Amino acid sequence: MSIMLKDNVHWVGVTDWSLRKFHGEEYSTHRGSTYNSYLVQDEKTALIDTAWGPFARQYVENLARTVDLDRIDFVVANHGEPDHSGALPELMRHIPNRPVYCTANAVKSLKGQYHADWNFQVVKTGDRLSLGSRELIFIEAPMLHWPDTMFCYLTGSSILFSNDAFGQHLASETMYNDLVDQCELWQEAIKYYANILTPFSRLVEKKIMDFAALSLPLDMICPSHGVVWRDNPMQVVAQYLEWAKDYQENQVTVVYDSMWGATRAMADALAQTLAAEVPGLAVKVFNIAKQDKNDVITEVFKSKVLLLGSSTINRGILSAVAAFLEEMRGLGFKNKKAAAFGSYGWSGEGLRQISEGLKGAGFEVLSEGVRELWKPDAAGLDRCREFARSLVPAL
Ligand code: FEO
Numbered sequence: 001m002s003i004m005l006k007d008n009v010h011w012v013g014v015t016d017w018s019l020r021k022f023h024g025e026e027y028s029t030h031r032g033s034t035y036n037s038y039l040v041q042d043e044k045t046a047l048i049d050t051a052w053g054p055f056a057r058q059y060v061e062n063l064a065r066t067v068d069l070d071r072i073d074f075v076v077a078n079h080g081e082p083d084h085s086g087a088l089p090e091l092m093r094h095i096p097n098r099p100v101y102c103t104a105n106a107v108k109s110l111k112g113q114y115h116a117d118w119n120f121q122v123v124k125t126g127d128r129l130s131l132g133s134r135e136l137i138f139i140e141a142p143m144l145h146w147p148d149t150m151f152c153y154l155t156g157s158s159i160l161f162s163n164d165a166f167g168q169h170l171a172s173e174t175m176y177n178d179l180v181d182q183c184e185l186w187q188e189a190i191k192y193y194a195n196i197l198t199p200f201s202r203l204v205e206k207k208i209m210d211f212a213a214l215s216l217p218l219d220m221i222c223p224s225h226g227v228v229w230r231d232n233p234m235q236v237v238a239q240y241l242e243w244a245k246d247y248q249e250n251q252v253t254v255v256y257d258s259m260w261g262a263t264r265a266m267a268d269a270l271a272q273t274l275a276a277e278v279p280g281l282a283v284k285v286f287n288i289a290k291q292d293k294n295d296v297i298t299e300v301f302k303s304k305v306l307l308l309g310s311s312t313i314n315r316g317i318l319s320a321v322a323a324f325l326e327e328m329r330g331l332g333f334k335n336k337k338a339a340a341f342g343s344y345g346w347s348g349e350g351l352r353q354i355s356e357g358l359k360g361a362g363f364e365v366l367s368e369g370v371r372e373l374w375k376p377d378a379a380g381l382d383r384c385r386e387f388a389r390s391l392v393p394a395l
Contacts, residue, residue: 002066007157008041014051017171028294032171036224043132044073048161053086060090069094077102078163080109080148106148158219166236168226178231193243194301195294198331201244246335249302251282256309257289257318262343262375263309269381273388289320309341312350325357340369
């Protein structure tokens, strides 16, 4: 199957309806995904990106139904990650000498993974490749999100092939931003940004400004996952600029794990008090041991304040909370506040460890937190409510 997007530019990718985990087990994909590959036919023919390795044969067979493989003049590898380059070995088996246009860092990542010495043509920002009536302009985008990443832009058709940027893990038959459920689209777009691009927000902002400075018309953005932005493509660019500026909504997220319900009772008291004290504040509560971590990360991304709680166990914290702290440390959220809470039976080290973990993850820790011995009674729950009220000025 292929889809004509415009001006002899076809989508020739793969729709992966059943994908539920991505990046190994790191990223949940409740709505599947797509590996977008684009065929640009002019006097010359260019193929932009491929698909994930398990789909390599299916991808190449499908591609061959759209174009005689021998008529592909140029292969463009915008990014070396296997979800976009995994079908390259199968493709190059058919067209072994075809030039592969990519960044210098992509030569390293492609060679490092496939151990093949293809006909690499290294390009830099501003380099152009003539297809006849139109040109591809290459734009390096290092660390969005690998060192090897680049975009390319098709003159004449005004299409930006943005690779992972502006993508969403969203499988759909329709492939266009205006034809899919808007709630699902934006939920997947913000989740993608929160979980993958948060560490690179400064670079996102700069790359968008650099692209704007080129004053190139933009009619369509073709990312490497999810739908093509054809209806007002600038809407996702504007949204990225907002997300890149240490985004937050009027929200507090309470995240915890609990052995026997005491820390959970504290979480409930904290959340109920904040919801009652601050009109209009969204308060969301998650047990991180039971909830999808990528969905919770998305909620933290939207929050002003995170309250993180754990029972103390073996002089430490519950493993789900520890793993969540490690996830947040890697993402490096900025401009967010936090506080710790938790119950204990005797030693009670958990509270301090959570606070230290929050600091290490870049949060401004508002206080030493609230800790309750055994299961909080009415007085203990009152202390939690009082603690929640003490946080109100920070909101
Ligand atoms: Fe979709 Fe960085 O690969």
